[in-house]
Amino acid sequence: MTAVTCELCPRACVIPEGAAGDCRVRVNLGGKLRATTYGRPSAVHIDPMEKKPLYHFHPGSRIFSLGTAGCNLHCLNCQNWQLSQRGGDEVEQTYRAEPAEVVAAAKGEGCRSIAYTYSDPVVFYEYVEDTATLARAAGLTNVFVTAAYINREPLRRICRVLDAAHGDLKGFDDGFYRRVSGATLKPVLDALVTFREEGVWLEVINLVIPTLNDDLAMIRRMARWMVAELGADTPLHFSRFSPQYRMRNLPPTPVETLVRARAEALDAGLRYVYIGNVRGDTGSSTVCPRDGTLLIGRSGFTITANHLTADGRCPTCNDKIPGVWQ
Amino acid sequence: MSDGREPQAGAVVARRRFLGLLGALLGGLGVTLGTTSGATRQPEADVPRERPLKEADFYRPHDLAG
DSSP, X not given: OOOEEOOSSTTOOEEOTTXXXXXXXEEEETXXXXXTTTTOXXXXXXXXXXXXXXXXXXXXXXXXXXXXXXXXXXXXXXXTHHHHTSOTTXXXXXXXXXXXXXXXXXXXTTOSEEEEOSSOGXXXXXXXXXXXXXXXXXXXXXXXXXXXXXXXXXXXXXXXXXXXXXXXXXXXXXXXXXXXXXXXXXXXXXXXXXXXXXXXXXXXXXXXXXXXXXXXXXXXXXXXXXXXXXXXXXXXXXXXXXXXXXBOSSOOOOHHHHHHHHHHHHHTTOSOEEEESSSTTTTOSEEOXXXXXXXXXXXXXXXXXXXXOTTSBOTTTOOBOOSBXX | XXXXXXXXXXXXXXXXXXXXXXXXXXXXXXXHHHHHHXXXXXXXXXXXXXXXXXXXXXXXXXXXXX
16 A cells, blocks of 8 residues: 655655545545546636636636635634535536536626636645646646645645635634634745746735734734735735635624734835725726825725726826736 | 223223334335435445536636635
8 A cells, every 4th residue: 555645745745555535536546636626627617806806817808717625724714614514426517527618608698717726726736736737738827726725846836827815814823723714824835935026916805803813913913914025006806705615703803903904004104905896986096196096996896997007007196006907 | 080081091002002003104215215215325425426527517606726
C-alpha cells in the first residue's frame, strides 16, 4: 500500500491508497493522486462579473462560472456548504464537462471570461489548469475565486494561465482562521502576495462577522498590511455576513459596521474600498481617489454609470485607474 | 340504578381494538411495500445525477456565493 502526500495546499495530507484527502475529492488511486471531480462540475452558471465580486476587471461583463464538490477549508459560515463540504459522489448533480466543452460553452454564450469559483478551485486544480490553458488560447480570460490556501509552487504554476484572482482574506488573525475555517493565516497572506508578484489582477474580500472579526483595530492592521504588501491600489471588498451553515447564532453584519470598516481601510491608505452584500449602492461605486469623480456607479450587480475613459482614466484629472478595463 | 354508559363504553373499546388491529395490518403492509420498493429506488437516490453540459441551464437563478 503506497500512501501519497498531496503537496497542493498547506494541509499536506498523507493519503493512504483508496482514501481521500481532507478536501474529500483528491484521492489516492493505485499510488497516484487524482481529483475525482476532474471534468465534473456540480455548479455551472453565467454571472455578472460584479457578483464574483470583481469591480476593476471587465466591469459589466458576464462570466461563465463553474465549481465542483469539495474544499480544503471548512468554514463554519460557508454559504456554499452543500457544494464545498461534500465529496464528488455526495452532491445532488454533476455535469460532464471536459475542458474543451467548457471553453466552447463559454464562447457560445458570448462570455469573455471563465471563473473557477463556488467551491475553492484549489481542489480542482488540474481541471482549472487544463481549462484555463484552452480558454486563454481561445481568447478568454480566467478568474480564480479562492480562499488562497495553497502552497506557493503550485500557485505560481497556475498563475501562468490566470488573469485575475479574487482572494478571500477571512480575517487578520491566525486564531480566527483556526477556529472558523480550520486553516491558518500565513499561507493565505503568502498566496495573496504571490498573485501580485505573478502579475495576476487581484481583488481581496473580507467577510465581516459580528464579534468574530469586526474589530476595527484588526481591520486597520489588515488594511495596512495590504498597502505594504499588495499595494494601495488593490481593491478591498467588505462583505456582509448572513447566518449560514454552522454559524446561525450570529446576526447579519450591521451596515454601520461595514461603513466604519471601509472608513478605517481608506484611512489606512487603501484607495479602493467597497461594501458588498447590502441593498442599494452604499460603498459600491468607484470614485477617483484624487478628485472624487464618480467613475463607475453600481447598484447590486448592476452598473448604473461608467464614466471611465476608453483607456481607463478619470475623465476629470486623467489619472490612470488601476484595473483591466478593456 | 343502571349505568347507561356501560354498553356504550364496551362498544367504544371494541371499535378501538378493531381500528387498532386494522391500523397495525395496514401499517405492516405499508412498511413491507415501502421497504421492498425502496430497495430498488435507493441506489438511484444515492448516486449523483450526471448530465451532459449542454443540458445545464446557465441562467437559472442561484444563491451560491462567488
